[in-house]
Amino acid sequence: MELHDLKSIAVSIVLVTVVTWAWSVLNGVWFRPKKLERYLRQQGLKGRPYRFMYGDFKENAMMLTEAKSKPLSLSDDISPRVLPFPYKLVKDYGKNSFMWYGPVPRVTIMDPDQTKEIYTRIHDFPKINTLSPVSTLLGTGLVNYSGEKWTKHRRIINPAFHLDKLKLMLPEFYKVCSEMISKWEKLASKEGSCELDVWPYLVNLTGDVISQTAFGSNFEDGRRIFQLQTELADLTVQVLSSSYIPGSRFLPSKTYKKMKELEKEIRGLLMGIIKNREKAMKAGEAAKNDLLGILMESNFKEIEENGNNKNVGMTINDVIEECKLFYFAGQETTSVLLAWTLVLLSKHQNWQARAREEVIQVFEDNNNPSYDELNHLKVVTMILYEVLRLYPPAVMTPRAVNQETKLGNLSLPAGVEVALPILLIHHDHELWGEDALEFKPERFSEGISKATKNQVTFIPFGWGPRICIGQNFALMEAKMALALILKNFTFELSPSYVHAPNKILTVHPEHGVQLILKKL
Known part of the structure; x- marks a missing residue:
């Protein structure tokens, strides 16, 4: 074959490759999205027209920036500030609407029956891996897995969150909560009251509870890990809030270098523990009754019963990732729940008084409450549920659609996503009544089923097989902390408090929670 022929073949191969690549890109960012848009509109779904490549990204970002610049009062709906674009989308186009997540259409689902289906049919609507390469430094773990890996990890981790195990952790809950109360008492000791931003105390409280209950005798190492994780989380939020360029994490940067150093130190401490x-377990010592000990014992049994191969049990790296997740799942959820509870009880003094009366009546002179006593706090439980309804920690749950799937009266093509806007569902007047935006704990007086009319409309921890594994842990910790605060203090909002719910990992109080505490 002549050299000229070889060159012609090479050029042809290059041309075919370039054309194929260009078609693939153009199809992904234009033809396919337009085809999906037509399909969705034919079914009566509404939304903004697709914009090349970016979709609704720019408008979403602009609306978030604008929303954060506006003041908010305690009686306002937080949805326009926390989820401004989805809120406006539903307002403009109705509940049967979709937005563009880049070139991917994301269908809003607010119907209770469809919500139930999505949470139940976990294989038809799998978890979307929304973690950016930067976020993975913080940890992956159970909440980010799907398929067989999720099934295996859930089975192994389950025993750590059984109620009988959680009951054994109550002394640790009490000990850490009491330490925080003592600090507040000292600050208020001279005049009997003080003005205090309680937010950093609540963050440290929940971090110490996780450190104590997850690592037990390794508490100091656990506390150090929490401090490092907090620093890493702050840097991650800082990076994700700036204009993030794919691949930039590989470029020389002080921030990325620091993040990698922090992750390396966290990993080293966890590996040592x-x-x-x-x-100790191989030497025949009994497993400790902390989260890590129970998890490792469960993992050890899984490997023993099913054979020691790479597909059975969790690797050390898997265990490390789950430990990192313990911090974020537990610390984030409980700290924001307590923060918003104190804010709302400061505004609604009648409910604060009712809850305090119940705590004093149930606890009597017992300073170290048992599980049964915590379980008898009906008013406190009603309050916590109502706070979770108005201020759910997670505000949106996206799920993938990998093949054409029926969902109620909808036929969803492969390549779209569905989104459950938890915050909008919790605030929906059609589902909760005209008083949906009001703080009314009495709506939970007969339990969740009665309040929701047996519909899937209260989902602060998700629902179905993937419901948050740590929900009982979070609620038990919140009850303990709130009960001790109520027993020892009255509180009201300080004039310096600025109401600014802000979605970071969960819905944080952007400027803290300034209270005036008075000793009882």
């Missing part, structure tokens, strides 16, 4: 626990 886990290796020591492994040695």
Whole structure:
């Protein structure tokens, strides 16, 4: 074959490759999205027209920036500030609407029956891996897995969150909560009251509870890990809030270098704890009754019963990722729940008084409440549920559609996503009544089923097989902390408090929670 022929073949191959690549890109960012848009509109779904490549990204970002610049009063709906674009989308186009997540259409689902289906049919609507490469430094773990890996991890982790195990952790809950109360008492000791931003105390409280209950005798190492994780989370939010360029994490940067150093130190500390626990277990020592000990014992049994191969049990790296997740799932959820509870009880003094009366009546002179006593706090439970309804920690749950799937009267093509806007569902007047935006704990006086009319409309922890594994842990910790605060203090909002719910990982109080505490 002549050299000229070889060159012609090479050029042809290059041309075919370039054309194929260009078609693939053009199809992904234009033809396919337009085809999906026509399909969705034919079914009566409404939304903004697709914009090349970016979809609704720019408008979403602009609306978030604008929303954060506006003041908010305690009686306002937080949805326009926390989820401004989805809120306006539903307002303009109705509940049967969709937005563009870049070139991917994301269908809003607010119907209770369809919501139930999505949460139940976990294989038809799998978890979307929304973690950016930067976010993975914080940890992956159970909440980000799907398929067989999720099934295996859930089975192994389940025993750590059984109620009988959680009951054994109550002394640790009490100990850490009491330490925070003592600090507040000292600050208020001279005049009997003080003005205090309680937000950092609540963050440290929930971090210490996780450190104590997850690592037990390794509490100091656990506390150090929490401090490092907090620093890493702050840097991650900082990076994700700026204009993030794909691949930029590989470029020389002080921030990325620091993040990698922090992750390396966290991993090293966890590896040391886990290796020591492994040695002790192999030497025949009983597993400790902390979260890590129970998790490792469960994992050890899984491997023993099913054979020691790469597909059975969790690797050390898997255990490390789950430990990192313990911090974020537990610390984030409980700290924001307590923060918004104190804010709302400061505004609604009648409910604060009712809850305090119940705590004093149930606890009597017992300073170290048992599980049964916590379980008898009906008013406190009603309040916590209502706070979770008005201020759910997670505000949106996206799910993938990988093949054409029926959902009620909808036929969803492969390549679209569905989104459950938890915050909008919780605030929906059609589902909750005209008083949906009002703080009314009495709506939960007969339990969740009665309040929701047996519909899937209260979903602060998700629902179905993937419901948050740590919900009982979070609620038990919140009850303990709130009960001790009520027993020792009255509180009201300080004039310096600025109401600014802000979605970071969960819905944080952007400027803290300034209260005036008075000792009882």
